[in-house]
Amino acid sequence: MRTPYDHSDEVELIFPISARMLVRGSSKRRPANAISRHRDISDSRKVRQLNRIVAQFSYRLTIGQDRSSDDLIRIHVALVPTITTEVRQREKEIQIICRNVFGARPVLS
Numbered sequence: 001m002r003t004p005y006d007h008s009d010e011v012e013l014i015f016p017i018s019a020r021m022l023v024r025g026s027s028k029r030r031p032a033n034a035i036s037r038h039r040d041i042s043d044s045r046k047v048r049q050l051n052r053i054v055a056q057f058s059y060r061l062t063i064g065q066d067r068s069s070d071d072l073i074r075i076h077v078a079l080v081p082t083i084t085t086e087v088r089q090r091e092k093e094i095q096i097i098c099r100n101v102f103g104a105r106p107v108l109s
Helices: 044-057 070-076
Strands: 012-018 021-026 079-090 093-104
Touching: 012 044, 021 044, 044 070
Parallel strands: none
Antiparallel strands: 012 021, 079 093
């Protein structure tokens, strides 16, 4: 299961630019200063997987060329990346534990 913003392993950036283009990067890419390359993806399953990740991390708004991703958005609309905090007291020490999780969209002022 994917955990939002977990920086202990691979960090991946997926940033949509348009309906047909996105920027994608990974902390596993070596060397770190490698020149970016342009690549077309013809595998429709890979495109669907990337669209699913984008829908999962969309907080309030998604923009599309058409309505073909509405089902993905509906699946992920209820849970958004958010932070949970837990306060624990152990003897004389207070611990505040913050975690990134997929949870209900908080109401913001």
